[in-house]
Amino acid sequence: MIPSLFPTYPPYPLVMVRGEGDTIFDDQGQPWIDLYGGHCVCSTGHSHPKVVEAIHNQSKQLIFYSTAGELTIRREASNSLIAFSGMDTVFFCNSGAEANENALKLSFQITGRKAFGSFQGGWHGRTFLALAVTDDPKITEAFESIFPEHHQFPFGDVQALESIDFSNLACVIVEPIQSMSGIRTAPSEWFSALRAKCTKAGCFLIFDEIQTGVGRMGQPFASHYFKVRPDFITSAKGLASGVPIGALMMTEVVAQHVKSHMLGSTFGGGPIACAALIATLDIIQNEHLMEHATQMHSYLASALKNTMIDEVKGAGLLLGLKSHKASDLKAYLLSQRVLVGGSSDPTVLRLMPPLNVRKSSLESLVEHIRAFGGKS
Structure with missing residues (x-):
């Protein structure tokens, strides 16, 4: 049964x-x-007591209203996150996959290009476009025949990057550290070269920071760690200490091309999630x-x-702990x-x-x- x-x-x-x-x-x-x-x-x-208190206090005031209503707490959350991230504006959604999906859609809508780029070993979510740029055959192969044009490139290889043509790509999406693939990293110079190549080709650079962001690498986001400013940063997971929220952050240059009808979410940026987000960022910085x-x-x-x-x-x-007896060690x-x-x-x-x-x-x-x- x-x-x-x-x-x-x-x-x-x-x-x-x-x-x-x-x-x-x-x-x-x-x-x-x-x-x-x-x-x-x-x-x-x-x-965390401060997150619990923030959720409790907000739940007594207003549990939910969609973006059809102007909310002070939502405005405060956006200000906090933009100050923390160094980006210029944010759209709130509900998950990392949803944030990635919207970044990919906007890249298509703004550039008019129909192809996407990603990297071998990358994992970006289970929604349709996020799945298309994910390297995980067991969950992607059933949909390959209906995916849009997409290309996977070697991760972290400076020499290979030089030979790739980005001119037909709407965007390139990358996890600064590939978590699911075994905590795979790339050198700083590769990220700098990737930024320069995207700029020259006129395609957007998306940092998928669902796991690398919110202070986890010892910096607010991996963009700070590698000293590279992408066009989009996507965030979720630890952003509100476990209360579901996703965030699509973008630069002003990108946002100038986004019309209001291009984005929308019923639950994105709900009051309780926003209260938890504000408390989370305060704790990370103050503690x-x-x-x-x-x-x-x-x-x-x-x-x-x-x-x-x-x-x-x-x-x-x-962190990744590499050992030839990893499976046995996990069981122990x-x-x-x-x-x-x-x-x-x-x-x-x-x-x-x-x-x-x-x-x-x-x-x-x-x-x-x-x-x-x-x-x-």
């Missing part, structure tokens, strides 16, 4: 009841160290969580030397009540913990890895 809740991803082996900071508690009252963060979502930890992300990265990179971890990949707290960590994630690279485990993860929790991770390495 099919269950009332349709199964999608294989769940962790526990029933989650509540969370606090970097810890999840199961239905037996047992604590689990959460280094997965609900798939890179719980940016300020589970149930110095970007600096903390950088420090915790440095700690792990040092502490995991001379262990079964061959490489600590990524930046800030978007679960047995010790430590949650981590896998990737499409069988040798890489992903860590995407809350940005306020305690150093003691990472010290426990290191101890478990050393213990498992000694047994294997």
